[in-house]
Amino acid sequence: MQSYNQARANAARRRQAETGESYAAALEAIRLDRLHEREGATEAVSTPVGRGPDYFHNEPVPVVLTQLVQYHSHRIAKYLYFAMDEGRWRSDFAEWQAMTLYKLTDAMAHLHLLIGTISAYLRDEGVEQYFLRRYLQVNEDQQVEAYFTPRVEEHLAGLTGRPAPEAPGIWHSVGSDIASQTGWSNPERHEALEAALHALYGTYPDDSQAFDHLPPALQDRVLALIAIMRAGASTEPSQGEGAE
Template sequence: MHTNHAAKNAARARSMETGQPYAAALADLRKERLAHKERLTTEDYVPAGAIGPGDALPPELLLLVRYHVDMINRYFHEALDEGRYQKQYGEWTRIVLYRLTDALEHLHLMVGTIAAHMQHNHISPDRIRTYLQVPDQRHVEQFISRRVREHLAGLLGKDTDQEKAGVFDRVGRSIVQREGWISPEREDTLEAFLAALYSTYSYEPSALDDLPDDIRNIAVQAAALVPPAREDEDAAPGDQ
């Protein structure tokens, strides 16, 4: 998407959210972008009230990742499970691709919302671009969709008319409030099972020490069922 198109889309989103006329929203966004470029003289520039790279992790981001990882793994399970009983090529590909693209939507929403959260806190565009592993700002903006902005608004608890709020706003609020679509117990169990499967616990007993006690206890029990990992299995192909 061209930068001008991205700016126009952002202006439309702001206009819908605030009721501000489109032309005024577009002008304000351009002024803000220019002002931000002028102020951004160092990598660690942090405006008043914003969260800087060296500050503590905002709790809503951990909750965001827990929710979407839970949902993604649900679709992964369904994709794998389909192969156990669906033997017809056409039907298998139909169902599996449905499940995997559902998972992909959650992945895009999670990644985009984290990037939008960084933008919200005026983190350096170069830092965001580097973390997203993309070549330019145009590719960054492709992650920041209307759904992402809506999701972030809910996650941050922004004042919006809940009768008009979209589903992604409501999901964002549910993530923080730990209700609705959210299953904290399942998220805990999944985190424990993933730790049992992919941590180095089998040859490094301290690998689970940073987990909360209840999650660690489940992980230790689950690890007893997992074949010991080799040390050379830690890095998957493509890891940096």
């Protein structure tokens, strides 16, 4: 007979294969489901009735969603850069705390808008609330619904070429520009950021095939950046070097 822990681990692995979430997230989901079972809410929480991952396995990722992620990742990275830069030159702590938090909350606003817009897109495609809860790592449907703000609905409408739900605002225009790669969107900046992130966080050279999935031009750009970074590191003085 399996132990309780082994049975839960096996259930988590099955859920991981089904949903694509991490093992840790699947294990936590199993724990939460069993908690709800004990509270008498089994059917409402653990029985998906709409579309799940299997429905989309043979579907390509919508281009507008990858463009959406690129746009907001660029904006988030820009605000994080500003926040880091504040610490380099602000000598007045009062100014530092205000400006740093302004930049970080701007980044957070873009992240929430990005998450909400992807979730609303999936909702409109019929993805079951059960899976949205899992992907968003929340316990209740209300926590999912909280992402569907008027700003998100406006942004999604612009992204998908629909009229704005209400009077069009800035985020409808931004969504339209993301889809058309014009205006507010800046594909060259997005590609530069992608190259920089691959150069910083990719597993190359430990994994010689780490960049094989990238287009050849982007591969070349990433490898060139890695060479520059290594050259810069090799010219830095070692600790204690140059001390009198």
